[in-house]
Amino acid sequence: MAWTDGHATRDLLAGYAAGTVEAVAVWSVEAHLTGCARCRSALSALVDAGRLARNRSVLLVRVALPHGGLVRRLLCRCGIPDYVLDLVAATPSLRRSWLLSVVGVLAVVTGEAATVKYGWIPVSGHPGLAGNPSPEALAPFLLIAPLLVLAGVAAAFLPMLDPAYRLAVAAPFSGIKLLLLRTISALIAASVPVACAALIVPGPGWLPVALLLPSLALCGFALATASILGSRAAAVIAGMLWVLPALLLATWHVPLAIVQRNAQFACAAVLCTCAVVLYLRRDRFEVGSAT
Amino acid sequence: MQAPPGMTPEAAECDDAALLRAVARGDERAIAALYDRHAGWLTVRMTRRCALPDVVDHAVQDTFLAVWREAGSYRGGGEVAAFIWGIGIRRLIDAIRRENSSSRRLPWHAAETQVVTSAEDQVLVGIEHGRLGQALADLSPELRGAIEATVLDGLTCAEAAVLLSVPEGTVKSRCHRARVTLRAALAAQQSGSDEAGRRREAWGTS
Amino acid sequence: MNTNVRTAAISADGLARRYGANRALDDVDLTLERGITGLLGPNGAGKTTLLSILATVNEPDAGSVSVFGLDPRQPAERVEIRRRLGYLPQELGYHRHFKVAAFLDYMAILKEITDRRRRADEVARVLTAVGLEQRAGTRIRALSGGMRQRLGIAQALLGEPDLLILDEPTAGLDPEQRLRFRELLSDLPGDPVIVLSTHQADDITAICPRVVVLLQGRIHFNGAPAELAATAAGRVWVADERDGRAHLSWRGSDNRWRHIGDHPPAGAELVTPMAEDGYLLLSHAAGTR
Numbered sequence: 001m002a003w004t005d006g007h008a009t010r011d012l013l014a015g016y017a018a019g020t021v022e023a024v025a026v027w028s029v030e031a032h033l034t035g036c037a038r039c040r041s042a043l044s045a046l047v048d049a050g051r052l053a054r055n056r057s058v059l060l061v062r063v064a065l066p067h068g069g070l071v072r073r074l075l076c077r078c079g080i081p082d083y084v085l086d087l088v089a090a091t092p093s094l095r096r097s098w099l100l101s102v103v104g105v106l107a108v109v110t111g112e113a114a115t116v117k118y119g120w121i122p123v124s125g126h127p128g129l130a131g132n133p134s135p136e137a138l139a140p141f142l143l144i145a146p147l148l149v150l151a152g153v154a155a156a157f158l159p160m161l162d163p164a165y166r167l168a169v170a171a172p173f174s175g176i177k178l179l180l181l182r183t184i185s186a187l188i189a190a191s192v193p194v195a196c197a198a199l200i201v202p203g204p205g206w207l208p209v210a211l212l213l214p215s216l217a218l219c220g221f222a223l224a225t226a227s228i229l230g231s232r233a234a235a236v237i238a239g240m241l242w243v244l245p246a247l248l249l250a251t252w253h254v255p256l257a258i259v260q261r262n263a264q265f266a267c268a269a270v271l272c273t274c275a276v277v278l279y280l281r282r283d284r285f286e287v288g289s290a291t
Numbered sequence: 292m293q294a295p296p297g298m299t300p301e302a303a304e305c306d307d308a309a310l311l312r313a314v315a316r317g318d319e320r321a322i323a324a325l326y327d328r329h330a331g332w333l334t335v336r337m338t339r340r341c342a343l344p345d346v347v348d349h350a351v352q353d354t355f356l357a358v359w360r361e362a363g364s365y366r367g368g369g370e371v372a373a374f375i376w377g378i379g380i381r382r383l384i385d386a387i388r389r390e391n392s393s394s395r396r397l398p399w400h401a402a403e404t405q406v407v408t409s410a411e412d413q414v415l416v417g418i419e420h421g422r423l424g425q426a427l428a429d430l431s432p433e434l435r436g437a438i439e440a441t442v443l444d445g446l447t448c449a450e451a452a453v454l455l456s457v458p459e460g461t462v463k464s465r466c467h468r469a470r471v472t473l474r475a476a477l478a479a480q481q482s483g484s485d486e487a488g489r490r491r492e493a494w495g496t497s
Numbered sequence: 498m499n500t501n502v503r504t505a506a507i508s509a510d511g512l513a514r515r516y517g518a519n520r521a522l523d524d525v526d527l528t529l530e531r532g533i534t535g536l537l538g539p540n541g542a543g544k545t546t547l548l549s550i551l552a553t554v555n556e557p558d559a560g561s562v563s564v565f566g567l568d569p570r571q572p573a574e575r576v577e578i579r580r581r582l583g584y585l586p587q588e589l590g591y592h593r594h595f596k597v598a599a600f601l602d603y604m605a606i607l608k609e610i611t612d613r614r615r616r617a618d619e620v621a622r623v624l625t626a627v628g629l630e631q632r633a634g635t636r637i638r639a640l641s642g643g644m645r646q647r648l649g650i651a652q653a654l655l656g657e658p659d660l661l662i663l664d665e666p667t668a669g670l671d672p673e674q675r676l677r678f679r680e681l682l683s684d685l686p687g688d689p690v691i692v693l694s695t696h697q698a699d700d701i702t703a704i705c706p707r708v709v710v711l712l713q714g715r716i717h718f719n720g721a722p723a724e725l726a727a728t729a730a731g732r733v734w735v736a737d738e739r740d741g742r743a744h745l746s747w748r749g750s751d752n753r754w755r756h757i758g759d760h761p762p763a764g765a766e767l768v769t770p771m772a773e774d775g776y777l778l779l780s781h782a783a784g785t786r
Contacts, residue, residue: 016335016339017335019338019339022428023427023428023432023435024424024427024428026339027439030336033332033336033372034370034372034373034376035370035372037307037328040328040329040331040332040372041328041331043331043332043335044328044330044331044332045331046331046335047330047331047334047335051334051344051348052330052331052334053625054348054621054625055326055330055334055348055351055352056323056326056327056330056630057621057622057624057625057630057633058352058617058618058621059322059323059326059352059355059356060319060323060598060621060630060631060633060634061598061601061602061617061620061621061624061633062352062356062598062617063319063322063356063359063633063634064319064596064597064598064599064633064634065596065598065599065602065617066599067360081611082613083606083611083613086602086603086606087603087606087607090592090595090603092592095594163590163591163592163593164589164590164591164592164600164603164604165590166549166554166584166586166589167584167586167589167604167607167652168607169554170552170553170554170579170582170584170586171579171604171607171608171609172576172577172579172580172607172608172609173606173607173608173609174576178607283572286572286575286576287553287554287555287556288549288554288555319634349614352617
């Protein structure tokens with residue numbers, strides 16, 4: 001008897017699993033299984049438990065991995081391999097909390113510049129560019145904005161901020177490649193809020209674009225110095241290299257000079273030099289640092 | 292029914308539809324529980340169609356992954372097992388396509404596919420002892436395979452072609468021949484049973 | 498893949514490393530074969546430094562290392578060593594917000610497993626090996642200390658390495674987990690070279706056919722645990738009372754005092770020494786020098 005009490009017998013299920021029953025019986029079994037939990041679990045007992053357990057663990061792993069939203073799918077279509085996207089996702093400065101703090105600081109600085117525009121805080125000094133109350137209002141913003149981009153990039157390459165740093169060093173994946181991937185993604189992630197804030201700030205319309213090259217130069221300088229002096233020193237020196245001129249120009253009442261034409265050329269030159277230095281010293285990132 | 296290992300007692304009490312709702316909410320234990328209940332029969336049923344174990348393994352994983360992501364699309368009508376099979380057969384075909392494109396020859400398994408809606412359940416459970424069953428059993432395996440894939444599984448001719456490892460045109464012509472053969476066989480049975488009935492009446496009930 | 502047929506898979510010659518005035522390693526010569534070698538020594542003895550040099554994470558001030566015939570000072574060969582390496586550093590940090598599976602996936606990418614399916618299979622394999630397969634979706638900050646340690650072991654196992662360097666792998670594991678860890682090490686595919694450092698003497702005797710004792714940056718013993726025990730032959734005795742002439746004494750579980758010393762008193766009840774006794778004796782001798 002193949003069927004008893006409206007359920008399949010063990011022999012029938014075993015035959016079905018082994019492929020020894022004929023076609024029409026197979027259909028009956030499959031139709032029945034769709035509606036009967038008892039026979040389903042009886043059939044499961046006939047499958048190799050180790051195989052089921054293995055597939056179960058792989059399933060749980062794949063369920064736990066992020067599927068990736070719209071941005072990820074778009075980037076995949078652009079030809080970026082998905083392992084690159086996974087690597088970048090592990091970068092500290094892309095974390096929500098980091099981005100929020102960037103936005104927060106920018107809001108404060110922008111707010112301050114905006115209140116000046118509305119005359120709530122009186123500022124004395126030169127008449128500035130046409131249609132602009134006073135360039136000094138922009139000074140804090142010009143000071144902070146590229147530093148935020150630098151901080152985002154530093155978070156991507158400072159070993160002390162990467163908890164699994166030693167593991168990454170001991171892995172075969174190229175150290176410089178990993179560094180550049182994370183740096184570039186951190187750069188983009190930090191530049192977007194900065195550019196948006198630059199649009200809001202009461203300044204010249206070309207401000208967002210003008211901030212791009214200085215930010216790039218600053219980060220390039222930090223990376224290149226990191227290959228010579230180590231990452232912590234590099235981050236600090238790069239920061240100082242921006243803060244000092246910015247403060248100086250602010251006291252001379254021309255803070256905007258730091259993003260105007262001469263400064264842009266200087267930044268471009270710095271960027272090129274640092275790119276060369278970084279290329280020549282790329283091996284330095286393959287071995288662990290003492291920090 | 293014994294709860295499979297790894298399942299909490301509460302999960303064993305839930306019916307499948309409740310588990311699917313939990314999966315739609317993002318509960319990982321629910322998808323693990325669904326796997327424990329359904330992976331066994333799914334593996335066997337897929338193996339009936341494709342003999343390569345790692346292709347089946349990948350298809351099973353992909354199926355439950357798809358259930359994890361698409362649990363919200365289950366509208367509540369019909370068995371959860373049928374919903375899972377509907378996803379599963381397409382994942383199996385994708386897995387077979389990937390294998391084909393990496394050029395490994397796949398042996399076609401005598402594909403006994405099965406239903407998706409419960410209305411057909413009634414019809415098909417009766418197949419074994421019904422007239423249709425005999426007629427189908429008399430079909431050659433190739434014709435039967437084509438009918439099962441397109442009619443019972445609801446696959447398109449293109450998908451059936453992947454499953455059966457034959458060109459799409461072959462699937463179409465086999466379906467046509469199968470239908471013609473079935474119609475003829477059913478008509479012959481009908482007239483045959485009519486004939487037997489008339490003879491019985493002629494002889495009387497003594 | 499290993500085209501060099503040498504008797505010693507790993508060899509180190511005259512390694513030296515200093516941190517400021519502190520000589521972490523001083524003229525260390527070592528060879529390692531397939532199988533498990535235990536590195537025993539107190540904190541500050543240089544175990545972590547030695548292991549990090551073998552793992553190509555650190556560079557020695559002097560001396561040379563050869564791993565499967567490859568030289569870590571050559572960039573191309575260094576990458577090749579890292580392809581065959583699994584490393585668990587001491588005090589491993591994690592991205593705490595990561596899920597277990599996501600962290601291992603990240604490590605698997607760093608180990609150059611680019612195919613997604615292969616990565617998922619490999620991650621599932623190592624999770625099952627350390628008994629964490631139910632925890633694939635748990636965030637790391639929600640794991641206990643022992644689970645985090647097992648996760649560290651799991652990442653070292655990714656890619657089936659030929660060289661496994663484990664710095665204090667049994668720290669934070671309870672006795673049952675240590676037992677599972679020993680079984681895990683003996684079940685590894687491919688018969689890799691395994692070096693692990695530990696404080697626990699019973700780990701040494703239970704799993705390591707070879708022991709290296711490192712004290713103050715120098716190697717003081719290199720051989721089988723039984724030989725280490727034999728160095729303390731005739732110098733270990735028990736008594737009901739504490740004896741001040743011993744170098745070290747402690748009360749055992751049977752409520753009697755166990756003593757280790759160079760000159761046991763006449764008529765003392767000598768006992769068969771264990772590997773730990775040999776180690777303690779060496780450690781004491783090094784300390785008084």
